[in-house]
Amino acid sequence: MKPFVTILMLLAGTQAAAAEDVSILIKNFDFGPMNVTVAPGTTVVWKNLDGEPHTVASADGLFRSQALDQNDSFRFTFGKPGTFRYICSIHPNMKATITVK
Amino acid sequence: MMESFSRRETLKCLGLSAGTLFTLSGGILTAMDPAQARTETPLFLQISDTHIGFNKEANPDVAGTLRQALDKVNALPRPPALVLHTGDVTHLSRPAEFDMANQLLSQLKGELHVVPGEHDVTDGPGTEFFARFGKPSGNRGYYSFDMQGVHFIALVNVMNFKPNGLGALGDDQLAWLKDDLAGRSASQPIVVFAHMPLWTIYQPWGWGTAEGEQIAEMLRRFGSVTVLNGHIHQIVQKVEGNIHFHTARSTAYPQPQAGNGPGPGPLVVPPTELPGMLGVTMAARAMPLALTDSTLA
Numbered sequence: 001m002k003p004f005v006t007i008l009m010l011l012a013g014t015q016a017a018a019a020e021d022v023s024i025l026i027k028n029f030d031f032g033p034m035n036v037t038v039a040p041g042t043t044v045v046w047k048n049l050d051g052e053p054h055t056v057a058s059a060d061g062l063f064r065s066q067a068l069d070q071n072d073s074f075r076f077t078f079g080k081p082g083t084f085r086y087i088c089s090i091h092p093n094m095k096a097t098i099t100v101k
Numbered sequence: 102m103m104e105s106f107s108r109r110e111t112l113k114c115l116g117l118s119a120g121t122l123f124t125l126s127g128g129i130l131t132a133m134d135p136a137q138a139r140t141e142t143p144l145f146l147q148i149s150d151t152h153i154g155f156n157k158e159a160n161p162d163v164a165g166t167l168r169q170a171l172d173k174v175n176a177l178p179r180p181p182a183l184v185l186h187t188g189d190v191t192h193l194s195r196p197a198e199f200d201m202a203n204q205l206l207s208q209l210k211g212e213l214h215v216v217p218g219e220h221d222v223t224d225g226p227g228t229e230f231f232a233r234f235g236k237p238s239g240n241r242g243y244y245s246f247d248m249q250g251v252h253f254i255a256l257v258n259v260m261n262f263k264p265n266g267l268g269a270l271g272d273d274q275l276a277w278l279k280d281d282l283a284g285r286s287a288s289q290p291i292v293v294f295a296h297m298p299l300w301t302i303y304q305p306w307g308w309g310t311a312e313g314e315q316i317a318e319m320l321r322r323f324g325s326v327t328v329l330n331g332h333i334h335q336i337v338q339k340v341e342g343n344i345h346f347h348t349a350r351s352t353a354y355p356q357p358q359a360g361n362g363p364g365p366g367p368l369v370v371p372p373t374e375l376p377g378m379l380g381v382t383m384a385a386r387a388m389p390l391a392l393t394d395s396t397l398a
Contacts, residue, residue: 029364051157052366053193055223067193067223070157090219091307091364093266 021045021075024096026054026068026088031096040100043077057089064089144249145183146174146211147294147382149331150351152220153202154192159354159367160375163192167205167352170381175210181383183248184211187331187349188218188259188296190230199229217242218296218332219259219268227260243274245281254281256295258310266307268297275312282319290325292384298330300346302337303359320344327384333365335378350380 025032026048038044046056048068056065056074062084065074078084078100088094148170155163174180186206191198206213215234222230231240238244242257256278258268270278282291293299299316301309310316320326326344334356339346354367355378362368370378 029366050364050366051159052364053220053223064225067220069193089225089262090223091266092262092264093305093307095264 023047025049026056026094029054029091029094031088031094034096035099036097037099037101038078040079040081041077042100043075044098045073045075047071047073053090054088054094055090056086058084058086060084143177143179143181144251144384144386145185145292146181146209147185147187147329147347147349147384148206148352149187149296149349149381150189150218150334150353151186151202151206152189152192152351152353153205154195154198155353155367157367159369160379163353164201164205166376166379169376170352170379171205171208174381174383175208180210182211183253184209184213185253185292185294185329186213186215187294187329188216189220189331189351190215190218190234192220192353194221194223194227194229196229199233203233214246214253214255214294216255216257216294216296217259219262222260241274243270243277251290251292252285254278254291254293256293256299258295258297258299262307263311265304267301267304267309267311268295268307269311270316275315278316279319282323285323287323289323290327291320291323292327292329293320294329296330297332298337298346298348299328300339302333302348306359306365308333308359308365317341317344329382333359334368347382349382350378352379352381355379 022036022038022042022044024036024044024046026046027050029050036044046065048054048070051070053067053069055067056063058064063076068074078098081100084098084100086096086098151167152163153167160166190202214237217227217230221227235242238255242260243255245252245254247253256270257274258270261269261271263269297310298308299310300313321342321344324343328344328346330348331351333348334351334354335348335358336350337348355370356365357368
């Protein structure tokens, strides 16, 4: 019975790695980390720590958050591969990138 | 039939706590006798950055401080007939915030005109903002009107941001502005109001408008121009020829001076100091006159 159990655990382990969220913090008018690479199917979670609201808005319109107040979060799950530039639409000099591959 | 002179507006800044009135004339601040103030008829009130919906440490009760400001204005013997809100009515563009803001601002006796701040249009098209305030401009956001001989121009510079963070009018609005000013008598006083500063105060924080110089060029020939902005939650002024640029305080919370910190966020101050950093601005007609010289050829 042992090998069967081992295989099950291996499979479970792989699924957990793919489902792990990636965290980006919005702090001091910056996205950190500014350039992130994730596997397809990953959910990215942005959290705003600033007293000033920010948004997360992709250049190509793929994802766009509402205005995020302090401690608000926004989640987006990335499907297909690609490079996605985004900004804060309220402070557009805040720029960052997500690469999905 | 020639108008021989035009009249320059002076601006009075009404602090929430002290209630000090002072006039600005040709860029020089002079204290004003309160008795004198009571006999002058205010032309309009500028109110800005009410940020209804904000509730963090810098001011947990922005509706309360707004109410204080409005009560002070309504208590004047001659409340202004016109109210210009230079944007960031709400904090997060939410319907409930617009509801509350409307409820409070409707207590002002004057006719209300509003331009959006970037906090009012965070959804992109500004659906909530234009549902409430879009009528005078046919939902374009920019428009003009005349009152008591003064030409008022409402501009929108928060829906077309440049990559460097500066606000912008966009080509259509710029063309409209040129057209609106064309053929207008240079002796008619002009008041322009928009959310972001129409001149560059501090570019790293986006405190400016990309077409600022072109706009100033269009306004230069007029004898009296007053440019009213908000956005930076503090008073910064510039006088350039006949153009008086002025940003107003917020009724919600102060912001740091340019460059003092990582960015233009809410500035926390001791609660006793807060009222002195919030306020509104009153404008009245006063001497001296704005003189426009012209030659025969």
